[in-house]
Amino acid sequence: MGFGILHMRGVQGKEGWRWLFLIEGAITAVIGLWSFLVMPPAPTKTASWFRGKDGWFTPREETIIVNRVLRDDPSKGGMHNRQPLNWNMLWKSLTDVDLWPIYIIGLVWGLPSSPVDTYLTLTLRSIGFTTFETTLMVLPKQFLHLIFLLAITYISARFDERSLCGMSAQVWILVCLIPLRVFGAKSSRWSKYVVTTLLLSYPSTHAIQVGWTSRNSNSVRTRTVSSALYNMFCQLSGIIASYVYRADDKPLYHRGNSVLIGIAVLNLFVYGGVKFYYIWRNKRRDAVWNALTAQERETYLLTTTDQGSRRLDFRFAH
Template sequence: MDQDKVASRTSLDPEKNVDASSVGSDQHVVNPELERTVWRKLDIWILPIVTLFYLLSFLDRTNIGNAKVAGMQKELKMTNQEYSIALTVTYVPYIVAELPSNLLLKIVGPNTMLPVMLTLWGVVTACQGTVKSYGGLLACRFFLGLLEGGVFPGLVLYLSFFYPRMRLQTRIAAFFSAASISGAFGGIMAYGIINLNGKHGHSGWQWIFIIEGVITVFIGLISFLLLPDSPDAARFFNAEEKAYVKATLKADGAISDEATDSFSWGEVWKAFTSIQVLLVGVIFFLSGVVLYSLAYFTPSIVVSLGYTAARAQLMSVPPFSVAFVVTMIAAYISDRYQCRGAVTVFASVLCTIGFAMFLGSTSHRVQYGSLFLSIPGTYLMAPAISTWNANNAAPHVRRATAIAIGFIMTNSGGILATWLLGSLSPAPRYTKATKILLIFSVFMGVFAALNIVYLQRENKKKAETRARSTRTEEPAGLGDKSAWFIYSL
């Protein structure tokens, strides 16, 4: 379905406080010239900043994998179990921070809250490069998780303030692809940075943290000047463009009036009891295990295939580069044909084939080749389910809560990932971990299929309600306001 046509339909918020007689009064007329202009401006002014935020977030959280290969574990005299504990410590405050952060985002203002978090975690990242003990590393990882916890859910929520639902996955994929770019970019940077080993009394692994942390602080300070709070506050829009964006978002059900969007514990509870949120939440958990297993341990996996530590940093780049291309192509297809669930199933198939190849072969070439399926699969999965989740939750508080729930589940999976390829499943085969990741990949597709079936059934019920109201000349919104909100499949 053409995106311009999608933007023109009326898709009211399921809990919007509108009178039944007003249904249909929010019809939005598409202006082709403004369509071309406003989304292009957002893509130029907003998307690069959001992408950079997430690139730095993922880079600063996962560069410990590069530091491990570069000698951190040996110098700090850490066992595999202690390394897994250091990773786990990051996720405990990370998970705790996600829901409060998302609920506060609109109240504090994303133009203030997001840059503050970015700047502070950059300071913490740099501090990791000065630690002399395992205890010092644990302290840094705790505060890194606390400050980064609201980033990904906050960025997804922030983009939903600017883009209609059916334009959202391409944008989420664009900034999430920064994660795959960070996997490639981090490997290249680490390869160059470790050559500073011994400079000014710091080891190569310490310089990884220091240099990348300083870059994050610099970007964080600049972003205070660049990030708008909302379409109304965007300096790059004129008055007509601001009005058009707001009208498009309201017609699409992406935003509503201030009264509807005000805080309500009832909406928080509805998110926690929503069947589609729970089904996608399971996928978030399973994909989180897969995602962070590969994010943290790809350099170690490549080392186990016989490459040197320095060479492994470079050999981890190509699979992440392929992941970027695959993710963007799939996101375009998903937005174009509104098929979030189908893309999620496809991602699970890629992961399943990749882990089956790694598990079933003893050839290092085949095992390395499997990374070109499993890594693109898991990096494609995240933006698909993130968009799917955001598309199907409204009004604002329920959407903010649903997004936070998704990432709480993702990072709960991250805790398991820190142990799977660490102390629980040693190199070089990682047999136990690979079997678990293979099973999880299959179940990601199963739960995606279940959610598709559930949403199709719910949409059918809504269609019947609307048809019945048309026959009786009674607006469906009078008894069931959610009848006008069509779930994304």
């Protein structure tokens, strides 16, 4: 009798999860279809059966929008939005060595926090919290993480700073990792929870780095490839992070946390090195550009075959 009741509850629980996934999938599909219909391919192509036959803008407004976009970033006029990449264009984008420092950041920046986040619920259960308590206890870090993400992104845009923002996030993580490494089996479980929550509330610089990749690409061609490459390195980072915490090191993961501390320290040097690299590249460009006369600069702008970040009049953001 008891087994039968438990079995029925298990079946109902599985059915509940299936319905939940079905509802989430349906919502995602509806949003995707709606986005496809609502988002136009260009400001001059807003007219359609779904968006209205007259479109969103008048011909004069379309002209103003296009001119302002190109003045803000002339590289956006290099390709149209239906033009495919050929192998030559792809190779040029892959071999743009000035973007690889950001790819390296994509590989390492999330490593110090990812294992802690992945094993959070298991860690909370192992130190005595119930399943229900654990479900509620993961909510604060998600809320705080969102708030600090918005804050660090605003600060980066306000002060036009990227590398130092990334370093500040690594310092935040490092300060929290040290007590996690020191905690022992008899340490207060609430102390462990508070420190872990603070660690996972760190200001994520992922959005900053995505924009950084786009900014330093300086061409539609390179931007298309660089965004994908940066994301690939971030995904590879997640695979690497899954091997830091090992079964023979649980539940305190002292060895794993020591490794994460080392990676966080390494990341400080990575961000600093990337900043100095771009400063050095900009100084070299300045030396060449400033040595040209006004006539030579004008001739260069009219006749150069340099593209993207290879242009002498382009400066890297850092």
